[in-house]
Each structure stands twice: as C-alpha cells, then as structure tokens.
Amino acid sequence: MKVLVIGGGIGGLTTALSLHAAGIEVAVFEQVPRIEALGVGINLQPNAVRELIELGLSDDLKAVAIETSTLTYYNRFGQPIWSEPRGLAAGYAWPQYSIDRGDLNMILLTAAASRIGAHNIHAGHKLVAFKQADGGVVAQFVDRATGRTLPSQRGDVLVGADGIHSAVRAQLYPDEGAPVSSGRIQWRGVIEAEPFLDGRTHVTIGSRDSRAVIYPMSEAARRQGRSLINWVTVLGRQMASDQPGTWDRTASKDRFFARFKDWNFDWIPFADLIARTKEIFEYPKDDRNPLPRWSVGRVTLLGDAAHPMRPIGSQAGSQAVVDARVLALALATAPTIADGLKAYERERLPLMNNVILRNREFGPSIIMDMAQERAPSGFTDIEEVIPRRELEEIAHSFKVTAGFDPETLNKRASYDVPPYLRYGGRSHASGNP
Numbered sequence: 001m002k003v004l005v006i007g008g009g010i011g012g013l014t015t016a017l018s019l020h021a022a023g024i025e026v027a028v029f030e031q032v033p034r035i036e037a038l039g040v041g042i043n044l045q046p047n048a049v050r051e052l053i054e055l056g057l058s059d060d061l062k063a064v065a066i067e068t069s070t071l072t073y074y075n076r077f078g079q080p081i082w083s084e085p086r087g088l089a090a091g092y093a094w095p096q097y098s099i100d101r102g103d104l105n106m107i108l109l110t111a112a113a114s115r116i117g118a119h120n121i122h123a124g125h126k127l128v129a130f131k132q133a134d135g136g137v138v139a140q141f142v143d144r145a146t147g148r149t150l151p152s153q154r155g156d157v158l159v160g161a162d163g164i165h166s167a168v169r170a171q172l173y174p175d176e177g178a179p180v181s182s183g184r185i186q187w188r189g190v191i192e193a194e195p196f197l198d199g200r201t202h203v204t205i206g207s208r209d210s211r212a213v214i215y216p217m218s219e220a221a222r223r224q225g226r227s228l229i230n231w232v233t234v235l236g237r238q239m240a241s242d243q244p245g246t247w248d249r250t251a252s253k254d255r256f257f258a259r260f261k262d263w264n265f266d267w268i269p270f271a272d273l274i275a276r277t278k279e280i281f282e283y284p285k286d287d288r289n290p291l292p293r294w295s296v297g298r299v300t301l302l303g304d305a306a307h308p309m310r311p312i313g314s315q316a317g318s319q320a321v322v323d324a325r326v327l328a329l330a331l332a333t334a335p336t337i338a339d340g341l342k343a344y345e346r347e348r349l350p351l352m353n354n355v356i357l358r359n360r361e362f363g364p365s366i367i368m369d370m371a372q373e374r375a376p377s378g379f380t381d382i383e384e385v386i387p388r389r390e391l392e393e394i395a396h397s398f399k400v401t402a403g404f405d406p407e408t409l410n411k412r413a414s415y416d417v418p419p420y421l422r423y424g425g426r427s428h429a430s431g432n433p
Contacts, residue, residue, distance in 0.1 A: 001025065001331065004139050004153055006127050006168055007161035008035045010042075010101075011303030011320035013108035015161055017055050018328035018415075020115045023422030027153065028112065031126040031144045031162075035109055039101030040188045040281065041217040041230025043068065043202065046092040047404035048318035051325045053094060054416055060107045065099035066216050069200040073368055076206045077378045078265030081371045082391045086202070091406040098202060098217040098230070100190075101317075125150060127167045130158055132297045157337060158299045159327070161320070164286065166305035172296050179286035182310055182360075184209070186234045186285055187256050189277035190217075195227040196268040205270070207372040208362055209236030210259055212270060231273060232311075233260055234285065251282035285310050287360070290353035295341040302327060307352035312363035315355055315402055322403070323348055325415040332417045355402050364398040367391055 001024050005012045008030030019026040044052070044065070052061060072083040087096035113121055126144040130137055137158040141150040160168025164179055197203070199222055202215040211234040218228035233256055253274060263270045288308045294301040303320030327344045334340035362369060367386060375385045382391075399405035 001157065001337070002027070002155040003157045003159060003331070004029065004137065004155035005159045005161055006139070007163060007166075007303075007305070008032075008109070008121065008123070009161065009163065009303075009320075010104060010108065010317050011305075011324060012159075012161035013105070013112050014051070014055070014321045014324040015159055015302060015327065016112045016116055016121075017108065018051075018324045019331070020112075021055060022328040022332035022417040024328065024332060026116055027120045027122065027155070028116075029122045029125040029127065029139070029141065029153070031124070033124045033145055035105065035121070035123055036102070039105070040190055041215060042099060042101045042104060042317045043215070044097045044099060044104075044321070045315070045318040045402075045404050046087055046094040046096050046406075047402075047409055048321040049087075049097055050094040050409065051321050051415065054325075054414060055111070057107060057111060060111070061097055061099070062219070064103045064107070064219055065097035066200055066219055066222060068096040068098050068202050068215070069198055070202070072197075072201060072203050073365070073371075074203060074205040074265075075368065075371050075375070075378060076210065076263070078205065078263075078267065079378055079382070081382055081386070082367055082395065084395060091410075093410045098215045100217050100228070100230075104317075127162070130168070130171065130299065132299065137298045156298065157331065157341075159302050160299070160305040161302045161324075163304045164288065164308035166301065168299065169301055169305050172299065172301070173291070176288070179284075179288055179308065182285040182287070184234055184236045184285040185256075186232050186283050186311070187251060187253070187280050188230070188232045188283065189274065189280045190228065190230050191273050191277045192221060192226055192228050193273055193276075195222070195225070196229075199227055203268075204365060204368065205263065207368045208365075210234070211365075211368070212260065212263065214268065214270065214273075229273065231270070231277075233274070235259060249282055251280055253277070253280055255282070287356060290356050291349070294345050294349055298337055298341075300327070300341050300344065306349075307356055309352075309356045310359045312359040312365055315359070315363075318404075319352060319355070319402070323352075329415045329417055333421050351401075351403050358398065358401050364395055367394055 003026045005015050005028045008028050016026045016028050068086045071086050073081040125141040129140045139153045160166050205212045213232040216227040217230050221228040261271050287310050294306045302323045330343040331340040379385045
C-alpha cells in the first residue's frame, strides 16, 4: 500500500511518521517551495504528546518545549476565575507542552526525512485535482510558483491534510463555499520578556469578545531565566483588514491595542508586552461546518481539512496528531482499505464534529463569559459568583467531549501497530477497496 499525503504541516508530517511506523509506504506533497520553521505558538495536549512520544520524539520535545504546569482563567481585571494543573500534575501519564509551531514542524520534518526519506517529501507541489480509477488514486500537481504542470503521482490512498482551505476537501465538497466566520479576529505576537507566574503557566484573560491568551513556549529561554512569550488577543464584531478567509498576514497593533491598553496586572505587564512586540499577525477566527463523512472511495481528510475548528481549548493541532495515529492503525490492521477508512472515520468523525460545535459555544472558556455576566465589575471571591463544582464540571466535560480526560486517555490502548500486524507483514492486508 502507498499513501499520498497532501500537506506538510503538523497533521501531514505526523501522518507520514505514523504510516511509516505501521509499515505503510508514504509520500508527502506540500505546496510551499520550502518547508520552514514558521508560525507562532501551539499547545500540545497530553493526548497528542502521548502519540508523539510513542513515535519516538520525546527527547526532541523536551529539548525545546515548555512543559505546561497550570491553566488559569482571569477576568478583565486580572482576577483569577479558575486554575487547574495540567499534564503530569493533573494525573495524566504524559505532559502537556507549549511549543513554537515552527520548532514542532522542524522536529516532525527532520524525523520524517530520516524515516521515509527526504526524497519522499515533495515541496512546491500544489494539488489541483485527483482521480480515482483502476484501484488507486492519481494526484495531479502544479508548481505553485510557476504554474508549471508537475508529474502526476499514483497511490492506493490519498489523505487531505491540507488545512482549512483544503484542495482535497474542495473537490469532495465542491459546493461548500468559504469558511464560516465567527465575526472575531485574533492578533498574535511573540516577545522575549521576564517570566510571569511560575514561568510555565498558560493564561486566558477577559471574555468572548475581548480576550487574551498568553503562554511561554521555549525551554531554551527558560533555562536562561527568560521567557519567550506567545500572546494572542481576540476582539468580536471585527472586520479583517484584508479579504475574509486570508490567514497569517502582518497587521498594526492600532487595529486592537486600545481595548487592551489598561491590561497591565501585578503578575504580568501585558499591555507593555504588546507595545514592545515588533511583528504582529492577524487571523480570522473561522471554522467550517461539520461534515457527514470524510472519506470517499480511497480519499479521506485529516486535521483542519476534516474538522477546522475555532481556536478554543487548544485542540486543533493536538487533534490532527491523534487523527494521524488512528488513521495509520486503521489502515494497517483492517482487511481492506475501505474497512480501514471506515474504522478511522467511525472513531474520529463524531468526536471531532462535537468539538467543532462545542468550540462555537466557547468551549471551557465559557466560564469567562459567566464571570463577566455575573460580576461585570469584578469580584472578591469567585465562588460567590460561580460555585467551584460548576467550574469543575465545565472543565471536565470539555475534556470528555474532546477525548482527553485523564482516566480515558491513561487507560486507552496504544495506537502503535504491533510488529506482527504491520502492513508489510500481513498477507490479508490487500490493496482492495
């Protein structure tokens, strides 16, 4: 079996590593001319960290990522609403990490190039169409920079891991249209500064329409007594400064700073950090509606191509990693490709569709809106505003919905494919659909 993976981001490269570990031949096709260490911060929940560790990347992650100790929500006055331990301290068997997205992509790219061979990672390949015929899939590409037609590639399965603007999804669902706007815009920046709190805490401040997310993401900076801080601000009822659906563009802090200029607190001078940040990026907070199916014939979707979601609860990247592992296990152990894709979809699609909808309702961050509505001028004791039991239930229920509550994750069997079931050694694992 040979699998063509469209997209060389977190989902696509983790898919390549997972398929290789399962004994399945794989090639990756990315449209950018060169896969580079670009991006800002990302949080990897324990469900994703488990999969990356089981793929042999533990030392690589430890060397560069911050092991997140705590998650804390604050109101707009900097008063704590809810705080909980994360990762190992929360009872998981695996840590939670905050990491620069570029660093993570380079970890995955280096491992993939070593394991599947650099010659099987094709940059500069923009997918323009695919055809299913004669027991396989043929993918057609052009060079994105020149428009030149590139040689077609044939495989037994094609996986669309090409993001919210997926070309694979667009061919499967040609009438879907543009992403669904939330009416909110986020601005992101990175700055080196003094550590805040314990130097390993992820914080969210404000409420739905005026919010900030802040966390450190570099272990190297922490070892030097500094903190490389990723920050995000979000405003509601905003218009993007460019065409809707366009991602990752630079923007002026004048677009949003007035709403946060007083957000200097005794535990973090956040407004000052924004003012000092030299480069700021703007993103629309878009998603897409849940799909009834991800797989058609020998083609399937994964990560943001399958379930793009609003960035609530730090789920998108983590869930793409889990998708990759489930897909590889399913394809390696099912009697046919069709059975494998059905098993993958059966396990992942209902769960992810629920997360998409839950995130539209603000996920676990709903407690910030509750605090704002019940105590708009702040509070002395949060338990007089929201009982602790209610806060605990909201936090726990989201973990259950997203499939990463500690008890379930710790007890679940590994997605590793046993050596005797790996695709290359199984006579009953045919290429038949």
